[in-house]
Amino acid sequence: MSESLLMPVLPPPPPAEVPAQVEAGPVAALKKRGFLAWVGSALDWVFGFVALIALLAACSVIPVLNFLSLGYLLHVSGTVARTGRLRDGFIGVRKASVIGTVAAGAWLVLWPARLVAGFWRDAELVAPGSGVARAWHVGLIVLTVVTFLHLFWAGIRGGRLWHFLWPQPLRFRRWLREPRKFGKLQDMLTNYVLGLRLPFYFWLGIRGFIGALVWLIVPVGILMVATRLPVGGSLLLSLPGGLLLFIVAIHLPFLQAHFAETGRFRAIFELREIRRLFLRAPLAFWLALLTTLLLAVPLYLLKIELTPQELAWLPSVLFVLFIFPARLLTGWAVGRARRREAPRHWFPRWVARLGILPVALVYVLVVYFTPYLSWNGVLSLLEQHAFLVPAPLMAL
Template identity: 75%
Template structure:
């Protein structure tokens, strides 16, 4: 037998159920009706689209737009950082290592988006640089006023007052910068310092330990030793391939006309062969992280028959984009502006590395060679491309400010620096 119902029968259960439903669920129809009346024009808001969800979608849209702008800003900052490192001795191996890692990553994954490495981290550095540039302007203006006061009335009370104000402003600016960096280094952190939050942060325990941990994690995440070691090995491997043909071309400039022509033809033929294979050997090295892969010529030739047209197109872009970089060396660039042409160099070299990794990934995904027709079309197309590049490199000493030594600046394969930054 079923157990007897409590006093009141089902009514008591219904009342308990009503009490359970009390709250947001009971108020939902009322809220929907009120919203329908408020909308006017006879348009009722559907129950399946509550206000919170609509606001969440709007918030998500603006968050996506902000994230996209942050990514673009980070990519620009990344290019500037790579260009800046490329003109500094020793640090230029970081730029070469990063570019090699880009091609190697795309060769492994086959996705273009995986080649944009470290964009978010570069966005933080770019935001800090832009924020510091903005917040130091008051100190600059006060410094100018102090110097003018000292020039007009040295040692006067007004000059001393401006000097004291400058000291105070420098301290405030320094605290402002440190606080913005502690909050994350975004540009908005520099524009609005949130002083009340700063006071609460000063009272918080273990604040400096947490800050140190965040800074350490960020610096470790940059992977600077990895990029340096990759760039150094990539440079040594490329130099091992280039030293013989470039050395022959360099020696030919010292010989009489007859011997110079024959020696230049021999060196140019060797450079042609190296130029055809070296970009893919470097991508293979970055893909496997094995220095021996820099000399696995048979592996590159095996991959070529699987994606011949992709190999041809990537080689065309690599060698074609290297040509304008030689034209920038017609005039000597001032040392203080050396990073500007290097920025253009990186803009040309970056897509070439991306396409090289893409060609390697297409070949790796296929198991069988392509039809003989695209293979021979690519073979016949690669030869004139490499020949044109070799001829341009041969005439480079007659155009460059550095003369015959410009033969050492193989921008398509070595560090992306225009001013003998090997």
């Protein structure tokens, strides 16, 4: 027999071990880059949300543009009602991040020009027409031209904060040699502006405002008339006005979400549909109504004193911050009800009904006493922040 057959069969040698630092190096680098990318994306989202709130607040204090703010908030409710996910209500955060970073980057880049402008003014005050003053003036002109070129180039590159901090002049020179650079720039701006969907938000806001006004005009009108009557007549007339406002307040947020979800103006008057949806998700409806009316109450305290015109945007930030979560939860409640086919048990339905009573009653009482506390008097009854534009109408 061959000797090779008598030899024992040995197992194959184990693969050569790779040093731990060699194996972990690229993997650790990839994980680190992934973590840093996640952190950068999260910070960009947070910055975009802050910029979005600031933009909504700025639009809410400008007549006509305030319909954009209302339309966006209605679209938030409608989107969440369609998908059933709260995260889908944070619409346009990444686009708002671009606007926010452009504003922040421009503010940073303009600082050198501001300093040089201050030196030039000081030189003119000390020695008008002197060589030093002229030198500062020439320097200011040159720095202003360079600054605006830098702002233009940073905006073309994407408008991120690092684009403002590092100009990349060599890349700018290569860009100047490109044949279709201005055509590409026009396409980029057009796509960005169209992606904002401003006409859609404006039209949605106008229709939502008109629909809410139709619901509110009778109870609010009765309360406005009651304030001009003697005490006895005022109390008698305020009872039916307050009762009507009570009924409207517990239905209107969900009617607006239903309207924004379907896109039909007639949907804002489909009261029977909202009552049917309430039976399927009563506790969700109660939570959404509690949030909507409870967060609207502190906004009336901001109207005790007249806000200066130059600071009108500051209270509007609080208005948007308080109304935004209310719109999210309202859409969530409607979407939750849509995904259920049968009404809930009688016990949660009656718990929700009994819970709605004190919530809506407190809201009606706050609205009733508003004319006696607000700077705008009886006209403050027209400022229904929970349903109309997210800013005091009389301050616009």
